[in-house]
Amino acid sequence: MIPTSKPHNPNFSSGPCSKRPGYELTQLDISTLGRSHRSDIGKSALQQAIEQTKSLLKIPADYKVGIVPASDTGAMEMMLWSLLGKKPVDVCYWESFGKGWFSDIKNQLQLSDVNPLTADYGQLPDLTLTNPDHDIVFTWNGTTSGVKVANADWISEQRSGLTICDATSAVFAMPMDWEKLDVTTFSWQKVLGGEGAHGMIILSPAAVERLESYTPPWPLPKIFRLTQNSKLIEGIFTGATINTPSMLCVADYLDALNWITEIGGVDAAIARSENNLAILTNFVNQHEWINFLAERVEQRSNTSVCLRLSLTDKQLKEFGQLLADQQVAYDINSYKDAPSGLRIWCGATVEAANVELLLPWLSWAYESVKNSD
Template sequence: MTTESTTLVKPAVKPNNPNFSSGPCSKRPGYDLAKLDTATLGRSHRGALGKHALELCCTETARLLSLPAGYRVGVVPASDTGAVEMALWSLLGSRPVDVLAWESFGQTWVSDIKKQLRLDSVNEFIADYGKLPDLAKVNFEHDVVFTWNGTTSGVKLPNGDWISDDRSGLTICDATSAVFAMDMPWEKLDVVTYSWQKVLGGEGAHGMLILSPRAVERLENYTPPWPMPKIFRLTSGGKLNEGIFKGSTINTPSMLCVADYLDALQWADSIGGVPALIARSEANLAAIRQFVETTPWIHFLAQEPGEISNTSVCLCLDATEQQVNELVRLLEAEGVAYDIASYRDAPCGIRIWCGATVQVADIEKLLPWLEWGYQEVTA
């Protein structure tokens, strides 16, 4: 039983920014909507000004990520989900498929490949929340579909060493909460997707599709047997629609969201690019890791230290589901932490976004509130 001598005093200092949502994620430090370059608003995205802004989304992304020569970057509809679906519908079917899943979104790709595309030769590699599947069993003569970071499980791939350099199949990677936050082995990845609203704190509804030359070759030499909705079409007359990767989007984008993404890219560049973004995210995780190591009632959902996500940090508490929900509501009511409940399909717990737009000082200010709140709901 909690006694007066062990009762924690309610913390006096709150995070300056209480936004710890895992998507849409916190805006960058110093963000000011009024300072966006809004010259494209009210203008056609097909005109020179709009097309230039969209092309910058592609070229600046490629530059900051240091993509290998020949890799294409395009802006596509429907967020990361749309980008993944475009890849699955456009590329799969010519080879058997190995699909990996260890959290909710990976399970979605398993379902879509089997139930929507109805492919016959599909091998599933499934792991429970907190773990990775056996990567050594993957066959790289097949096409391989996987997430890089489990946004809903807090488990990431530690590296790309398990991916064969001489693969004959394609690697299709949903990396929405990993790009700009984790070291990506681009030469091993043929298709990579992500969305603006994750690591860079951009706005939603738009996806990014990165294709290797091997993926382009597949697109130009293989036609799927099923009808292809216009919103998924990456080729025309048997050739890649290069315009998609030069600022000519398939459908009308939000030019305000485009301006917001360019602002995020400029901020990333100004602080030192991808290495600086990764360092900021790792520092946030380090603060939580130290708290977990010294706090007996809280644990990482990820089972292996090297697989703990440094963006979507998922935590389990020694508490009932009702108590966890009370803690989440309490911290929100106090204006300390918004949107930290675990994903609806994930084990009960909390999820704290630790991407680069979150300040480590705010993580450090949050932790005493977690301690106090836990005591309040479990007393």
């Protein structure tokens, strides 16, 4: 029987992700629109976004937070091109985005001393094999595999290399061990459901020291330059962005940050995401035809939840299309490079009630397509 109740919000995409509950464009503070981002009102909004991010995420006082171009991809590329080359590099990857960072380091930067630590989709490499005297590049949460690192215990406190972490689908949804992270990047359109094209960088004092003491052997385009005359460009970390940002996107991000404050801060956001995963976990445990792609419980993502179904690729496409046609769930098929299955976003902006309402539809769609050719 077709279910009678639908999720009130069918947006389960893993990026851009669902807006916060109750989101309305009319609620945004648009006083900065049409104004220069260099004006007092523009710089104030950008600085507020930086300061609120730092406060909500409980980032150490001596760390730097900045807004940079081109989403998380731009933020990561900026850091790879600006910092790498001084030391050997260990690159840990277990899904497509981490593999992309390895490819850029090996083929674009053409570094010779690069050590890949890899695992198949659903697994995590042995992170204890990383060398604390090397730079280490990794994703905190594999957005396309649904596999996350459980903690940062494997990172040495006595390291001489830098840890560079792509945390775009983890920040605001998973506890971050900032003392173990020298460079962290994320984007607004993931856990906070913000708009695209803007990235965030979080730098430890060790990362700043590297930037000010090391000059890469390759040229850096303007949008990658964080130093001038061997000194950090401080303005980037107080709201003077490298290029022109969208002030509408900034207003949207500030709205999301205010919502995080209203619900009780980052701990409340993490709890919302973990509760969504728990709802899905209970469902999976009750049905033999669906399972997690992540093989170990402690490594299961609570944001980009990736699932395997006992269906063919053709049936899975039909499955996703059925739910979209019914306006029940949009964009939940696996990422194009990942094993076939589902990827359901369970970050903080997704309401538990909507996850609950989705579950009968998953069963209905499975029953509808399992015997199709």
